[in-house]
Amino acid sequence: MVSRNRSQVKDHLGSKVLNHPELRNTKATEYMSHEEKYRYNLSRATAMLKLIDEEGMDVNEISKVMSHTVSGFTTPDGNPLAVHQVMFVPTLMNQADDDQVSRWLGDVFNGTIVGTYAQTELSHGTFVRGLRTTATYDPASRTFDLHTPDVSAAKWWPGGLGTTANHAVVMAQLYTDGQPRGIHPFMVAIRDRETHRPLPGITVGEIGPKLGQNTLNNGYLLFDHVKVPRENMLMRNARVNEDGSYTKPSHQKASYGTMVFTRVAIALDTVDALQIAATIAARYSIVRRQGEPRDDGQEPQIIDYQTQQLKVLPHIAACYVLRASTARLWEHHTHVTSEVRGGDTALLPELHATACCLKALVTQDCSEAIEALRLSCGGHGYMTASRLPALYAYATAGATYEGENTVLLLQTARYLVKQAGGSHAPPAAGSAVTYLSRPADDTPFAVGSPAAYVAAVGRVARGRVTEVAAALQADRQTMPEADAWNQSLVQLVAAALAHGRYFVVREFAEVVSQQSSSRAIQQMLQLLFSVYLAHAVSRAEGDFITYGGLTPSDIRLNRRHLLRLLAELRPHMIPLTDAFDLPDRLINSTLGAWDGDVYRRMFEQASHSPLNTDEVPASFHQAMLRSKL
Numbered sequence: 001m002v003s004r005n006r007s008q009v010k011d012h013l014g015s016k017v018l019n020h021p022e023l024r025n026t027k028a029t030e031y032m033s034h035e036e037k038y039r040y041n042l043s044r045a046t047a048m049l050k051l052i053d054e055e056g057m058d059v060n061e062i063s064k065v066m067s068h069t070v071s072g073f074t075t076p077d078g079n080p081l082a083v084h085q086v087m088f089v090p091t092l093m094n095q096a097d098d099d100q101v102s103r104w105l106g107d108v109f110n111g112t113i114v115g116t117y118a119q120t121e122l123s124h125g126t127f128v129r130g131l132r133t134t135a136t137y138d139p140a141s142r143t144f145d146l147h148t149p150d151v152s153a154a155k156w157w158p159g160g161l162g163t164t165a166n167h168a169v170v171m172a173q174l175y176t177d178g179q180p181r182g183i184h185p186f187m188v189a190i191r192d193r194e195t196h197r198p199l200p201g202i203t204v205g206e207i208g209p210k211l212g213q214n215t216l217n218n219g220y221l222l223f224d225h226v227k228v229p230r231e232n233m234l235m236r237n238a239r240v241n242e243d244g245s246y247t248k249p250s251h252q253k254a255s256y257g258t259m260v261f262t263r264v265a266i267a268l269d270t271v272d273a274l275q276i277a278a279t280i281a282a283r284y285s286i287v288r289r290q291g292e293p294r295d296d297g298q299e300p301q302i303i304d305y306q307t308q309q310l311k312v313l314p315h316i317a318a319c320y321v322l323r324a325s326t327a328r329l330w331e332h333h334t335h336v337t338s339e340v341r342g343g344d345t346a347l348l349p350e351l352h353a354t355a356c357c358l359k360a361l362v363t364q365d366c367s368e369a370i371e372a373l374r375l376s377c378g379g380h381g382y383m384t385a386s387r388l389p390a391l392y393a394y395a396t397a398g399a400t401y402e403g404e405n406t407v408l409l410l411q412t413a414r415y416l417v418k419q420a421g422g423s424h425a426p427p428a429a430g431s432a433v434t435y436l437s438r439p440a441d442d443t444p445f446a447v448g449s450p451a452a453y454v455a456a457v458g459r460v461a462r463g464r465v466t467e468v469a470a471a472l473q474a475d476r477q478t479m480p481e482a483d484a485w486n487q488s489l490v491q492l493v494a495a496a497l498a499h500g501r502y503f504v505v506r507e508f509a510e511v512v513s514q515q516s517s518s519r520a521i522q523q524m525l526q527l528l529f530s531v532y533l534a535h536a537v538s539r540a541e542g543d544f545i546t547y548g549g550l551t552p553s554d555i556r557l558n559r560r561h562l563l564r565l566l567a568e569l570r571p572h573m574i575p576l577t578d579a580f581d582l583p584d585r586l587i588n589s590t591l592g593a594w595d596g597d598v599y600r601r602m603f604e605q606a607s608h609s610p611l612n613t614d615e616v617p618a619s620f621h622q623a624m625l626r627s628k629l
């Protein structure tokens with residue numbers, strides 16, 4: 001397996017995916033039925049899986065081909081094999097022991113085993129410890145009895161479970177020696193490998209249409225005392241021995257590892273969706289002219305309206321800034337995972353805290369940004385063929401799945417208040433929280449100085465975290481822990497987001513400070529960073545006055561500064577989005593093609609409407625007749 005850098009992967013994708021015989025011809029899916037869409041997307045997902053296998057791609061390459069940029073082309077309505085690839089396989093690799101890996105992985109790679117990650121239940125998604133599916137060990141038969149006590153404990157949501165997977169990693173409450181041992185992963189066959197029929201004791205199906213990603217093939221699953229061999233509990237971390245004795249994992253949350261990985265992957269990937277939306281809105285904003293003609297006799301390009309610049313340009317800057325921090329998180333995850341595999345879990349708490357807050361910050365920012373970009377395209381942004389509704393539906397799912405964002409921010413806040421109160425192990429060198437134990441950076445604020453902005457963002461984070469830590473500490477003296485925590489929830493979430501913002505801007509400050517061979521590139525990065533920072537301040541002016549040391553006069557100056565920066569960035573908008581290097585077929589939007597031929601494309605897509613096949617559709621007369629009765 002050869003590791004390739006990012007642009008080589010793009011070249012590779014260009015030739016291998018866009019021109020692949022089973023992928024290169026696409027069909028419009030808007031008018032297909034639910035089942036036709038599933039068939040179309042599944043066959044393309046399977047072709048993609050074969051390609052991954054044939055090419056022997058490593059995890060970085062797989063993440064690129066599973067990314068939203070590529071999957072919008074391969075599986076426009078959602079990839080029914082995404083959870084197989086992004087969660088099921090990584091869970092086996094990281095949570096199965098060596099014997100189990102060698103037992104199953106061959107069949108996974110030859111396509112005999114197709115899996116899902118079945119954790120969420122109808123009544124519990126967030127509170128994992130509350131899951132109610134049980135796995136009770138019987139030493140006599142050396143099997144686990146998997147059981148769903150009632151319908152509220154039915155698994156509900158797992159991707160690919162609906163009609164695609166024949167296996168599932170099932171997260172269930174383990175009982176052995178008569179004791180509850182917490183949530184553990186089990187490899188369970190749910191459908192026959194040959195006939196694909198549900199196995200005895202299994203009830204399984206698809207949950208129905210959603211806001212988007214309708215061929216993700218989310219499913220439900222119930223067990224009626226299904227017997228699973230002892231060897232099917234994933235045993236890299238915890239173990240159940242033949243006699244039923246139990247060995248604890250080295251870290252209490254070792255079985256939550258797949259969630260950490262997927263949060264990192266989602267953060268990275270949602271920026272891809274934002275890049276696509278930003279490219280569409282930028283191109284459309286140039287092509288679209290509307291309003292009183294100017295001196296040259298032409299109506300203005302909409303991008304020359306100041307309000308339009310504010311709707312579009314900060315999000316282009318965000319693409320660059322968020323790409324850098326999520327790429328850093330990915331590297332950090334790779335490093336910590338290898339340490340954990342070697343038995344050292346010291347860096348895991350901070351990785352968990354960072355992954356939680358970046359996944360939340362990025363999916364929240366990207367969903368809001370994509371919606372703003374959609375609105376920036378006026379009426380045409382509301383059309384499915386603009387691709388913007390689907391991009392929004394994708395990004396906003398990321399705010400819920402793999403840990404609802406509020407809940408994840410509270411995980412980060414828990415870590416931060418412990419760090420601020422000194423009740424956690426001190427952070428390792430290079431940790432992102434050392435600023436909490438140092439005096440605040442008192443660099444005076446000045447517009448035009450990115451370093452001064454970064455210092456102010458740091459003061460906001462520090463102020464938010466220390467303030468809520470103190471409030472929590474005080475409340476703990478007078479009320480039970482759960483009440484004290486609940487009393488501070490809103491401020492805890494704000495503190496975690498402020499910490500995430502500081503992480504993001506520090507990472508990009510480092511990118512900007514690196515020597516580049518091109519002065520023009522360096523200047524452009526500085527401009528993008530300045531826009532991002534000025535926009536961040538304008539979005540949270542109250543925080544910057546309360547905690548960041550800015551005066552009302554600084555706030556006014558920043559507002560003007562931001563608008564000046566936007567005007568400066570405007571001529572570079574198209575090169576900056578072209579630099580994302582997204583071929584038209586990956587963008588797949590009537591509004592966002594490279595040649596700007598928007599109106600012709602809109603007519604072309606309308607010609608696909610089945611209602612235009614006949615001059616008068618038969619359904620019209622049928623409906624009119626009925627209404628006359």
Ligand SMILES: CCCCCCCCCCCC(=O)SCCNC(=O)CCNC(=O)[C@H](O)C(C)(C)COP(=O)(O)OP(=O)(O)OC[C@H]1O[C@@H](n2cnc3c(N)ncnc32)[C@H](O)[C@@H]1OP(=O)(O)O
Nearest residue numbers: 066067082125126127128129253256265269352401402403
């Ligand atoms: C290409 C892309 C395509 C992408 C394509 C993707 C397709 C779709 C994929 C979607 C798939 C899914 O949604 S799968 C389902 C995902 N579900 C979720 O994410 C559920 C979210 N809920 C949880 O993760 C959990 O319930 C928590 C973390 C919220 C709470 O867990 P808990 O067991 O109650 O723990 P709690 O008491 O809060 O904390 C105890 C201690 O454990 C620590 N802790 C908690 N979790 C972890 C962890 N993971 N790793 C380390 N440490 C942890 C805490 O910091 C704390 O440390 P200390 O303070 O004691 O030191």
Ligand SMILES: Cc1cc2nc3c(=O)[nH]c(=O)nc-3n(C[C@H](O)[C@H](O)[C@H](O)COP(=O)(O)OP(=O)(O)OC[C@H]3O[C@@H](n4cnc5c(N)ncnc54)[C@H](O)[C@@H]3O)c2cc1C
Nearest residue numbers: 117118119120124125126157158159400401402403404406
């Ligand atoms: C498209 C999609 C795909 C999915 N794929 C999978 C999959 O493959 N496998 C799988 O197992 N699951 C999957 N899920 C399920 C997903 O992981 C859960 O829906 C998610 O973790 C949120 O949990 P919930 O639905 O229980 O939300 P809830 O927890 O019920 O959230 C509702 C509200 O309650 C609030 N809330 C809950 N607890 C707290 C708290 N402690 N403090 C403060 N506020 C709180 C939340 O902030 C939110 O506002 C998928 C979901 C979607 C939408």
